[in-house]
Each structure stands twice: as structure tokens, then as C-alpha cells.
Amino acid sequence: MSITGTGTSSDPFMVHTALELREALTLLDGSYVKMANNIDCNDDCRRWNTLNVKASYLLMNNKDLLNIYATDGAIVFNKASGLFKIQNGRILNLTLFDSVFNVSNINSEGADVDKYNNVLYDVAIKTTITGCGSGNYIFNRGTYFDYTHLEVKSTLSNSSHHLFYNATVSNQGALFNDSWIEAKTNNADATGQVYPFGICGNFRNSLAEVQTVIECTSASYALGSNSSATSSVFELKGNPNHQFNYLSASSSGVNPFNAGEMTIKNPRTSEKPCSTAQIRNSAYLNSIGFPNTRVV
Numbered sequence: 001m002s003i004t005g006t007g008t009s010s011d012p013f014m015v016h017t018a019l020e021l022r023e024a025l026t027l028l029d030g031s032y033v034k035m036a037n038n039i040d041c042n043d044d045c046r047r048w049n050t051l052n053v054k055a056s057y058l059l060m061n062n063k064d065l066l067n068i069y070a071t072d073g074a075i076v077f078n079k080a081s082g083l084f085k086i087q088n089g090r091i092l093n094l095t096l097f098d099s100v101f102n103v104s105n106i107n108s109e110g111a112d113v114d115k116y117n118n119v120l121y122d123v124a125i126k127t128t129i130t131g132c133g134s135g136n137y138i139f140n141r142g143t144y145f146d147y148t149h150l151e152v153k154s155t156l157s158n159s160s161h162h163l164f165y166n167a168t169v170s171n172q173g174a175l176f177n178d179s180w181i182e183a184k185t186n187n188a189d190a191t192g193q194v195y196p197f198g199i200c201g202n203f204r205n206s207l208a209e210v211q212t213v214i215e216c217t218s219a220s221y222a223l224g225s226n227s228s229a230t231s232s233v234f235e236l237k238g239n240p241n242h243q244f245n246y247l248s249a250s251s252s253g254v255n256p257f258n259a260g261e262m263t264i265k266n267p268r269t270s271e272k273p274c275s276t277a278q279i280r281n282s283a284y285l286n287s288i289g290f291p292n293t294r295v296v
Contacts, residue, residue: 003020013055026055027054029056035065060089067093071096074133075099084118086120091125092125093126097130098131099133102118103135105141106141106142116143119143120143120145129154129163131157154183159188164200166226167226173201174202185210185211193221194219196221200227201227218243220245221247222246228251229270230252232255233256236258243264244264247267248271253270254270257272272290
């Protein structure tokens, strides 16, 4: 088969293999690329090198993109400027060795989510990460997870390497909306106060289940120094010596959390400590004012 279509929204480039996908994403600025079927990179692209993307949309068409393997500093999707939105599908068995998923790509115009150019919408990602490329962030500045399920296992042995860009929404830090993150981290950055669970982020109507094996004995904010929580649920597991002043740097709505054996000393009125049973009980969450969403 070969690439068909003209790359417009009504006639997107249709791709059938990993090599066709890579080619189509680099053909035309602002174009649309659509997957015609599940694509297994093991078939014709066993090693994924840096891909300099020109397209604006990857329409996964409810298909699976399987077995991306990137190493030696590769950037899976390198979009220098402008929107790159991946939507409606699954990226499974994504393996990154000393590589990153995307690069910093932000919009100087607009406000709030309009400033984000790396967008994942209605996407499930399952990934194993070891080490990080020169960008220092696996998911770089300007990455917006919208209605996304991210399942990640990470080992970052350099304390200057991180999963997500640590900043507020106004500065395009990692943003999760109506999303679910499951993270098991073994990241050296967790020893400091900025990334105490090896993650950081801004969470809106989302669910975060995070477990770290690195000990951080104290920090101001469990979710990181620039974090925010808005009507989200958090299950946090770590060393019982963990002590935090607050769940997040700023919070609003109702944010149920379970810190297990750890201590969050001064939760705000919007940060609600719960047992494991309570946090998994929709009726209880409703009773404390938490609005059920698509995620929880």
C-alpha cells in the first residue's frame, strides 16, 4: 500500500505502516494524517529515530500504534512550532531509553489551554521510560493531556531529568484535564522538594495514582512546587517518612486524596483526606461535594 489523500481535514493522508506514518507526518505543514489500521512499528520500523513533524493532526481513528522504541536521545515527535494534536487512539508499548516524547512547543498567543501546542486528546499511552534525552523532560513544556489515560513506569537516575515540565498553567506546565495518570516512578528528582513523587502537574477533573520508591522526607507540596488541583482525586503511595505541608501549591473545588502512611500536615479545606475505601466510593465522594466525571 501507499499513502493516499491530500492532507486536508476532509481528505487526510491515509497511512497503513509505520514508515508511511513517519513519512506522512513530515510532508506538509499543518496537514492531517489518519491511520487506516493498527500500526506495529516492529513490522518495518524497529527503531524510532527523531521525527521532525510538519503535520498538525495525527488522527488515530481509534486504532493502536504499537511498539515505538526510541533510544540515544531520539525525540519521538519533534514539532518546532505550531499545533501538533494526537487524538482518538492508543500508543502502546512505547519504550524510551535516554529519549523524550516531544519538545517544548508553546503558543505565545491566547490564554490557558490555548497556549498549549502539544495536545493529546482521547489517547491512551502505556510507556516504560529509562533515562532522558538532552531536553531534560520526557513530556516537555506545553503538553496538554485532555481525556487521556497515561500509564507510565519510569526510572530517571539523573536528578535534573523529569517526566513533566514543572510550571503553572500560565507558563505551560503539564496539564491534565479529565484524565487519568497511573505512575510508578523510580526517579532521582523525587529526593528534592520540587518533584516529591517523581511527577508534577496541574490537575483538573482528573485521577492521579502515583507510587514512588524514592524517599523524600519532607516537602511543601506533595504534587510539586508549581502544582495545582481542581476537583481531582489523588492516591499517593511512598515512603512513610514522607511529610508535606499541603497537597498542592494551589487548589480549588474538592480534591479527595489518600496519602496512606504519609503525612500531609495542613491540608486546605479543598483538600480532603480519605481512606482507600472512601476514595473509591462514588457515593462518598459525592457526599463531600466531589463532582463525578468521566474519569472517576
